[in-house]
Amino acid sequence: MPTPSWDDFAGLALKRLASSGAEYGDIRIQRATTQAIRGEDRRIASIRDQDDIGFGVRVLYHGAWGFAASSILSLEEVPRVTDLAVEIAKGSASIAVEKVVLAREPVHRDRIITPVRIDPFTVPLEQKTGLLLATMDRLQQEVGVVRSSAGLWTRRDRKLFASTEGARVEFDLLASSGDCTATALHDGRFASRSFNTPQLRRGYELIEEADFLRRASLVARQAVEKVRSPAVEAGRYDLVLDPEHLSLTMHESCGHPSELDRALGYEANYAGTSFLTTDKRGTFRYGSPHVNLVADNTEPDTLAATGYDDDGVACQKWDIVREGIFVGYCTNREVAPKIGEARSRGSNRADGWGSVPIVRIANIGLEPGSATLDQLIADVKRGIYIEGHGSYSIDQRRYNFQFGGDAFWLIENGQRTHMLRDVIYHGITPEFWNSCDGVADRAHRRRYGFITCGKGQPGQSGWMSHPASHARFRNIQVIRGEGRS
Amino acid sequence: MSAGAPWPKMTSREEFQFIAELVLKCSTADHTLVTLQDQDGGTTRFANNQIVQNVNTRRGSVAVTVAFGARQGTATTTDFTAGSLHEMVKRAEAIARVSPEDPEFLPPVGSQEYGACPAARGETIKAGPAVRLEYANEAIGQCRMENLSGAGIVSSSRAAVGVAAGTGLLAFEERTEARFSITVQSGDATGWASSAHRSIDRLKVQERTLSAIRKAIQGADPQELPPGRYRVILEPAAVAGLWSWIIWMLEAKAYLKGTSPFAGKLKRRILDKRILLENSPGHADLLGVGFTSEGLPSTASRWIRHGALQQLLYDRFTAQAQKIIVIPTIEAPCLSIEGTPAGSLAKLIQSTDRAILVTNFWYLRTVNPTDLTLTGMTRDGTFLVENGEIVSAVKNFRFHESPLRAFQQVEAWTAPMEAVTSETGKMLVPAVVLPEFHFSSVTRF
Numbered sequence: 001m002p003t004p005s006w007d008d009f010a011g012l013a014l015k016r017l018a019s020s021g022a023e024y025g026d027i028r029i030q031r032a033t034t035q036a037i038r039g040e041d042r043r044i045a046s047i048r049d050q051d052d053i054g055f056g057v058r059v060l061y062h063g064a065w066g067f068a069a070s071s072i073l074s075l076e077e078v079p080r081v082t083d084l085a086v087e088i089a090k091g092s093a094s095i096a097v098e099k100v101v102l103a104r105e106p107v108h109r110d111r112i113i114t115p116v117r118i119d120p121f122t123v124p125l126e127q128k129t130g131l132l133l134a135t136m137d138r139l140q141q142e143v144g145v146v147r148s149s150a151g152l153w154t155r156r157d158r159k160l161f162a163s164t165e166g167a168r169v170e171f172d173l174l175a176s177s178g179d180c181t182a183t184a185l186h187d188g189r190f191a192s193r194s195f196n197t198p199q200l201r202r203g204y205e206l207i208e209e210a211d212f213l214r215r216a217s218l219v220a221r222q223a224v225e226k227v228r229s230p231a232v233e234a235g236r237y238d239l240v241l242d243p244e245h246l247s248l249t250m251h252e253s254c255g256h257p258s259e260l261d262r263a264l265g266y267e268a269n270y271a272g273t274s275f276l277t278t279d280k281r282g283t284f285r286y287g288s289p290h291v292n293l294v295a296d297n298t299e300p301d302t303l304a305a306t307g308y309d310d311d312g313v314a315c316q317k318w319d320i321v322r323e324g325i326f327v328g329y330c331t332n333r334e335v336a337p338k339i340g341e342a343r344s345r346g347s348n349r350a351d352g353w354g355s356v357p358i359v360r361i362a363n364i365g366l367e368p369g370s371a372t373l374d375q376l377i378a379d380v381k382r383g384i385y386i387e388g389h390g391s392y393s394i395d396q397r398r399y400n401f402q403f404g405g406d407a408f409w410l411i412e413n414g415q416r417t418h419m420l421r422d423v424i425y426h427g428i429t430p431e432f433w434n435s436c437d438g439v440a441d442r443a444h445r446r447r448y449g450f451i452t453c454g455k456g457q458p459g460q461s462g463w464m465s466h467p468a469s470h471a472r473f474r475n476i477q478v479i480r481g482e483g484r485s
Numbered sequence: 486m487s488a489g490a491p492w493p494k495m496t497s498r499e500e501f502q503f504i505a506e507l508v509l510k511c512s513t514a515d516h517t518l519v520t521l522q523d524q525d526g527g528t529t530r531f532a533n534n535q536i537v538q539n540v541n542t543r544r545g546s547v548a549v550t551v552a553f554g555a556r557q558g559t560a561t562t563t564d565f566t567a568g569s570l571h572e573m574v575k576r577a578e579a580i581a582r583v584s585p586e587d588p589e590f591l592p593p594v595g596s597q598e599y600g601a602c603p604a605a606r607g608e609t610i611k612a613g614p615a616v617r618l619e620y621a622n623e624a625i626g627q628c629r630m631e632n633l634s635g636a637g638i639v640s641s642s643r644a645a646v647g648v649a650a651g652t653g654l655l656a657f658e659e660r661t662e663a664r665f666s667i668t669v670q671s672g673d674a675t676g677w678a679s680s681a682h683r684s685i686d687r688l689k690v691q692e693r694t695l696s697a698i699r700k701a702i703q704g705a706d707p708q709e710l711p712p713g714r715y716r717v718i719l720e721p722a723a724v725a726g727l728w729s730w731i732i733w734m735l736e737a738k739a740y741l742k743g744t745s746p747f748a749g750k751l752k753r754r755i756l757d758k759r760i761l762l763e764n765s766p767g768h769a770d771l772l773g774v775g776f777t778s779e780g781l782p783s784t785a786s787r788w789i790r791h792g793a794l795q796q797l798l799y800d801r802f803t804a805q806a807q808k809i810i811v812i813p814t815i816e817a818p819c820l821s822i823e824g825t826p827a828g829s830l831a832k833l834i835q836s837t838d839r840a841i842l843v844t845n846f847w848y849l850r851t852v853n854p855t856d857l858t859l860t861g862m863t864r865d866g867t868f869l870v871e872n873g874e875i876v877s878a879v880k881n882f883r884f885h886e887s888p889l890r891a892f893q894q895v896e897a898w899t900a901p902m903e904a905v906t907s908e909t910g911k912m913l914v915p916a917v918v919l920p921e922f923h924f925s926s927v928t929r930f
Contacts, residue, residue: 072493088614
């Protein structure tokens with residue numbers, strides 16, 4: 001007997017679902033191959049090659065969900081897991097009051113492949129470990145640097161999505177990233193400085209273009225300068241934020257509150273709800289007129305640009321905030337009809353075969369303005385320029401936030417002067433975005449993102465990019481991130 | 486426990502031995518370590534008093550780490566067939582052959598003695614989607630009776646975990662775990678409670694739901710207090726949130742490099758002299774395990790005694806370099822304060838003139854790793870206590886504080902109680918009264 005194909009397994013599940021009385025069902029069969037190399041203090045601490053295969057079956061029965069999954073892909077297991085998903089959905093239905101009704105979507109049959117110039121899995125391992133060792137050597141050549149780390153990561157996802165509506169989409173997706181960090185010690189305190197490539201759906205060319213050794217020299221110098229720099233004086237400052245830093249600010253203060261499932265209370269017990277309640281759509285002033293936040297899951301290379309989401313909905317581009325007004329949510333087929341939208345925005349994603357898809361932040365980016373970075377800084381009398389990610393925390397409705405950063409420079413009279421340490425700024429989300437009075441132009445745009453966005457119970461890791469150019473914010477409260485400030 | 490267990494049948498000890506022997510035979514490396522994690526579990530999730538997600542996942546995974554000399558590589562698979570296991574070993578070997586030598590490499594440990602650890606409970610093994618749904622429905626029903634909205638989870642899982650090596654190492658254990666948590670919404674106010682246990686029958690769903698309902702009702706009409714330094718009563722979940730960061734920062738390598746908040750403080754008093762932190766892997770109400778992922782036995786150990794730091798979290802290489810014979814573990818923490826505790830949280834409140842009562846913290850992050858300054862928000866029940874009573878709810882605060890400062894003096898405390906949060910594992914910790922805690926800003930609810 002020939003080895004069954006993924007289509008054979010999918011057909012087996014869908015046939016069973018069709019006869020179960022369920023109004024909708026789908027199956028995702030997925031194989032994720034991950035290679036992660038971590039270096040620490042001039043040694044390669046681990047090289048891990050993970051192969052993760054399995055399938056998940058989702059069922060909507062009488063308006064209620066069931067989901068079951070297994071890592072055993074066999075002719076015996078597929079029917080058993082499918083039946084379990086139906087049984088679970090029947091249980092949910094037995095106590096359901098409000099029935100789930102899915103937004104309509106054209107039936108798609110397609111194949112999506114990440115175009116890459118250099119497949120990371122074909123690059124010799126010695127080349128990768130050599131790069132990391134050389135990077136860590138370069139980091140620790142700087143006097144004052146006491147620790148170093150460096151890493152490379154890549155993941156390939158081959159996936160088949162098939163539904164009882166007739167959808168069939170094959171995926172062959174890839175993503176890569178790299179990073180390095182130096183930690184410097186001075187006068188009993190320590191500080192780190194990092195370089196991260198954006199995590200993007202690109203091949204090893206992303207790593208080659210990053211020029212790690214040059215970056216390592218800069219990172220090491222700045223780690224030492226940072227730990228020796230004066231602590232910031234608390235007060236109000238104008239802030240100029242770089243695209244990497246902004247990716248996190250946008251993610252936490254705009255991305256999460258724009259998830260409709262949060263606004264509807266689905267995440268009340270864990271990730272939280274949202275101050276962007278449905279009555280605010282179309283009228284609420286989220287930010288200044290300079291603030292245009294656009295969700296775009298169609299931009300090549302970005303993490304959420306997968307062609308279709310795990311509802312089988314085609315990826316789209318839409319506005320979240322237009323000229324400062326909140327206008328749109330990230331949705332899936334379940335929640336879109338609850339705000340009267342006829343079609344899902346295609347933001348329903350699972351982190352693997354074993355997880356049920358949930359509403360995820362799209363690739364939400366800040367639209368470019370017309371200034372240059374120099375022009376943004378030139379118009380600041382007393383401010384701070386911030387690069388990279390640091391400490392971050394925000395309340396469960398996404399109002400009160402507090403962010404640090406990776407590197408800080410004092411701006412005085414329009415000039416970037418020396419580094420600072422222990423800079424923390426905090427505020428209330430709409431007040432903060434309303435203080436934005438300038439965004440740099442498209443030439444400054446970078447596309448940082450995340451593969452570790454935690455949400456859901458059981459917890460899942462979401463992937464999304466947040467492109468931005470530098471932006472300026474006026475009169476923000478800054479505190480010192482140490483001691484009894 | 487696997488014999489006669491319901492489908493899916495989990496990997497038994499004998500089956501793990503068979504897998505391990507197969508892998509060890511395939512391997513041509515100098516050293517080979519095999520680990521197994523075979524888990525079946527599910528979560529019933531509800532929101533707005535409705536089931537919104539109801540899932541069950543079975544995931545089996547085998548990992549192999551091989552080494553030629555000090556060159557090592559790791560590969561994993563979820564496919565337990567002989568061909569796939571063989572291919573996994575070859576992938577790991579291919580990595581190891583071209584890896585640089587790791588100066589910190591150590592071969593797997595040899596055969597070990599493990600103490601009895603009650604990590605699996607039959608009732609949780611038998612529990613499936615129907616039992617989870619029943620508990621969820623119970624919580625939903627209580628919320629509906631109060632005309633309030635509930636969101637939460639009931640989860641249960643069972644796992645077979647194994648570690649084996651060519652050195653004679655063989656460890657195998659079955660583990661179960663069940664969790665319940667609920668957030669109740671009353672208008673703009675929320676109340677929360679949670680539990681976790683090896684036994685699904687010990688989740689106290691009704692008691693926890695009533696507690697969350699009570700907090701949600703008490704949380705109505707919160708007043709806004711200015712940020713500043715306040716005396717606080719921290720409930721166990723809030724204490725656990727802060728103490729998780731203390732535990733995570735105990736890494737020995739960072740300590741020795743000077744990049745730890747504890748640098749230079751081993752064997753010195755770092756906290757209130759009555760504080761005792763122990764690891765109790767055999768405690769029936771904690772989630773202790775018999776062995777680590779490297780096959781080392783879990784140990785009952787003291788980490789902080791009389792407020793002085795006694796232990797660090799060692800990797801094997803650093804432990805050997807520091808001549809640490811038995812590597813201490815801390816997967817089942819129990820924090821206590823020596824002296825006479827208050828009889829209950831209610832007694833603690835009654836004996837306090839004025840303080841902020843904190844149910845839980847949320848989104849805790851380090852602000853400054855040098856002195857372990859943390860930030861985070863209060864969540865799901867923050868109240869003003871005056872003259873021994875809760876007088877009103879207050880809007881949630883952001884804090885900016887180091888637990889190493891805040892726990893220099895504990896004014897009053899209870900006996901250790903269960904603490905489970907979404908950001909930490911399970912601990913046993915007391916509720917405490919601390920004389921001063923820095924709230925740096927206020928949010929809008």
